[in-house]
Amino acid sequence: MHFASDNWTGAHPQIMAALADANEAAHPAYGGDAITDRAIARINEVFECDAAVYFVTTGGAANGLALSVLTPPYGMVLCHAQSHIEMDECAGPEFFTGGAKLCTIPGDGGTLTVDAAAKTLSGFPERPPHGSPAHVLSLTQLTECGTAYTQADLQTLCQWAHDHGLMVHMDGARFANALATTGLTPAQMSWRAGVDVLCLGATKNGCLMAEAVIFFDKDKAKDFEFRRKRAGHLLSKHRYISTQIDAWLADNLWLDLAATANARATALCAGLAQIEAVTLWYPTDGNEVFVSFPGDVADQLRAAGAQFYPWITPGDPANGTMHRLICSYATPQIDIDRFLDLTHRLCKDV
């Protein structure tokens, strides 16, 4: 019963098959190969755009490199107080940008609102050159609490950002899960809503290590290539990343995998909702469930073989009792059933 992370899951057989294919012949290094061209074309087709696209191996690299192009080293990036770039990348954005500042915005369920963003920004009036000037608004879709922004939400936030001279970065580590839930097209959920740069995550959703950085306006990609190279993120045998993305997007595999993961989480959520003693924290818009168990139930679940982590964040509403359960495309329905049964039983005894 693996609910610790979608990172625990292996890659999908079609991704593995693509890797094997890419291994067949010699290919030019550093992205000068045909597979890379194909994967980039695929992104542009799927997103209905003509974007500058780059591949890297981790979400931290994707976010950090993208931000380093969007803000000068003394600039400020607005983001949610629970965002991955703030909490989980060991000051990576600060490293990649050469010292830019993250300015955090509070918000329930990992969700930013224009009101909250505006209130935060109003505390930093323009007084050049004293305060660090805001350059970027960073959104996460799915949010860190597993919720999804609607297209209207995104449009409103992006409009506000652009009105205030901010570029919009989207951390799309679980973008596919959000697509599967919202039914939006990739374009609707990104550039049509106003997103300038999307970091599209594939690793958690069926790949081995593959993330795409997509600059919808090619001019804004500026010197990404140099920055990726000096950060050691340009793979010499670059085709092995490209081919994952290529296969992942082919035949809607990415959406199918996300839909499966979401279905499992939805079932898990629905089952837990039946158990009175359990507290559910946020809507399950994707593949994540945030939950508090009564008494020592969490420990007993773990003792019985369930794997999941506590979820602690600044201003934690659950006062330290919250856990995060994540499903992936590979989570067996039987694990959901077993986990729910077990929880039922344990909760009765509390």
Place this chain on the structure above:
Amino acid sequence: MHFASDNWTGAHPQIMAALADANEAAHPAYGGDAITDRAIARINEVFECDAAVYFVTTGGAANGLALSVLTPPYGMVLCHAQSHIEMDECAGPEFFTGGAKLCTIPGDGGTLTVDAAAKTLSGFPERPPHGSPAHVLSLTQLTECGTAYTQADLQTLCQWAHDHGLMVHMDGARFANALATTGLTPAQMSWRAGVDVLCLGATKNGCLMAEAVIFFDKDKAKDFEFRRKRAGHLLSKHRYISTQIDAWLADNLWLDLAATANARATALCAGLAQIEAVTLWYPTDGNEVFVSFPGDVADQLRAAGAQFYPWITPGDPANGTMHRLICSYATPQIDIDRFLDLTHRLCKDV
């Protein structure tokens, strides 16, 4: 009627005289001169310690360089949400440290409490290497809201910091003002309370450009000299900074100047407290008064020749109506009187 900043004020005649003295002969460059030795000895005498002491020309340099020694580039510095290092140095700490993260703590009156600090830190559980690990607690004395920590406050905060493996940095841009108010000795208000590094400001209190960075434990100064040099903050004619500090500390000049500035601000505060329509925001523990005027009184005061700036901060309790009035050692009592008279009259008409 200059209440805009203590930075508008000129240097005290004794400081100017010291500069002239230092100009008399040739001196070794880069701090290898006798005046520098004397100024360092003076600091150690006044603070009753054997510290490593360095001089720079700005508070931003002092803070940034000090922090760069205390935290690795991926570390986190806890500080007040309104602190100068967060709000007013254009991401300088991030620059000097090579990308460390400032983690802000809320608190009324610019004041940190152990409760608030602990609550903030609890949102960042140790999960190496994912979250940026906290390395420093930064305090400001006077706080940005012009209030002073008591020795007990400082001891409690420093103890908590040390218990959590954090070094304590104090931004002492108005340390002298706090001394004059609290009556503590320099030692009591710094290392005896647990402060590891003090950035002692002299510029605002009678000098031209002179700040001291004081590492009370010499071993903790580590590579400060190299860091100061590469940042362009080692003056070639270093004696011109040292001599300011030397003269400033001599014969208690620094405390006298601070006491005068504080007395002016206290008088200003007392006068304003008599005017019903005026709102005072924080206790005036030093040389600063934070105030809201009714209607368009602020504009009329400015039109009448008074100079002061609005004070806008994250979570502004005054909803954008607050102003900061600062007195310096050179503020004439007559300016206080005139300003109070004027305010009285203008408030009547509102």
Place this chain on the structure above:
Amino acid sequence: MHFASDNWTGAHPQIMAALADANEAAHPAYGGDAITDRAIARINEVFECDAAVYFVTTGGAANGLALSVLTPPYGMVLCHAQSHIEMDECAGPEFFTGGAKLCTIPGDGGTLTVDAAAKTLSGFPERPPHGSPAHVLSLTQLTECGTAYTQADLQTLCQWAHDHGLMVHMDGARFANALATTGLTPAQMSWRAGVDVLCLGATKNGCLMAEAVIFFDKDKAKDFEFRRKRAGHLLSKHRYISTQIDAWLADNLWLDLAATANARATALCAGLAQIEAVTLWYPTDGNEVFVSFPGDVADQLRAAGAQFYPWITPGDPANGTMHRLICSYATPQIDIDRFLDLTHRLCKDV
């Protein structure tokens, strides 16, 4: 006829099989898995040591991260003028270290000598804090010119470095090729010779993307984990890198592959040596041949399907006519034969 780079070559079937194996089940993320443990144990067994070992996906990341641990941000790294860290990483070492300085040493055939290193260093007398202090000597094995240091060479250089307070970093992108040629053990060619940190390259020699950073003295690894994370180089599905290293080292695969590549290059070199009009530049100690062709022979070879790049470096002895031919474990002997035939014929007509 692919002689452009060993990066063009695919991964060895045993590596691909290991990937498939690692894909079978769920594994803890971020290196907390058993495959990673096994790969680290394998490194320690093969190198007869108890080292701190980290895996990353590129040589640039390995070098940059290793150097960031060895030098402060204001320090100096001595390296060959043609070294990869100087010429080919787009200022990556400067990025990872936070601004350290590369100080280049000239030398024939990409080779450092103590004399040359000492002469260079003597131009930078210690004058703290003015000059950037040297902290690291970086060696490359194979060198950028495809030559190998003997164990005695390495011992002499490392001894000199340690005598001068420098740590020794080895860029071992083609370490396996050097082992295959010299017949030394991994230990003899690294820590027994005095190397402090080895960046061991596997990508060019049969893997997809896999490099190991080996700190032979665990204490010297210090904060590598934090630095790797913030640079986006800690893979979430870390097992996919570890398993490559594990399979690569198993049953001497790495040495077999290197020996094959070396044999091809040796044959190529021997064949070219028979052609009078061709100039060979450096001894072929591994899998690289550096050569000048007469007239337009290089262009004609390319037109006939041979792929290779010009090799231009500071102080180029060949005045811009040099080319680099690289063999890999997968280079077919028939490609060597065809290339030699073709060159023979074309050179006759010049």
Place this chain on the structure above:
Amino acid sequence: MHFASDNWTGAHPQIMAALADANEAAHPAYGGDAITDRAIARINEVFECDAAVYFVTTGGAANGLALSVLTPPYGMVLCHAQSHIEMDECAGPEFFTGGAKLCTIPGDGGTLTVDAAAKTLSGFPERPPHGSPAHVLSLTQLTECGTAYTQADLQTLCQWAHDHGLMVHMDGARFANALATTGLTPAQMSWRAGVDVLCLGATKNGCLMAEAVIFFDKDKAKDFEFRRKRAGHLLSKHRYISTQIDAWLADNLWLDLAATANARATALCAGLAQIEAVTLWYPTDGNEVFVSFPGDVADQLRAAGAQFYPWITPGDPANGTMHRLICSYATPQIDIDRFLDLTHRLCKDV
């Protein structure tokens, strides 16, 4: 007999008088004062231009900040192997630029030639994104060996730089000395010759701590203000720097002081040239003399009270025996006479 550095000398009385004047009243902080406006206007008048002008306290800050605007963090700065930015700023340019690379060019007498620059650059062919791309050519006037470029030299170098897409930075720590010698106008020796940014040094030539960064094309100054602020180089009481520059340029004081320093050095050089046992190394185009003394004469001179430093550089032509003697505007002629007498006598006895 102070020949150690022009940094040992005090400030000129007119500079001290200007400081006293600037101290008379309250002035807006952070450069918003009338004195700063006047000093900037003075620079533009003297240089016959409409430049963006910024003041800082050290040459290291001026150079580092200027370079940080001219090159991206992964770019390369071409400079002389003996240049101050390479040898004497403790990796400051790397710090300010966020990791740019200095690429050094050899050359006799600290002098760059187009041939040498072109030869160096040819070793770094464009291979984006692998090699760090060159963005800046940095010149020093006077050079580190005390020689002056002619206007034709500068034009040729700047033309070459611009033809290769490089911006031209001039480290003018002793720009005034070069003006006094060459008789060129400030404009001729800077923007009319093609210099894009000049760091104009005043500290060594009569000020306390004052350097100007002059962007002749205002558009190229870009975000200098933010960069200066975050580096702690925007003085709060900014007028104290401006007033030095203002007084220094007034009534040709700067040129008079430089002419005096040059005259002393010329006399010193002429005297030493009469002593057969003494070796002079470079033409004395300004206020510096580079010399080797026979036997232990250097030590005896020091024992007799003369102060000067050995001069050791990469590729030292004097094999470690060279010393640098520097005159300033305040060097008494009698010190020159005494030093020459002494040297005469000591050399006889060798």
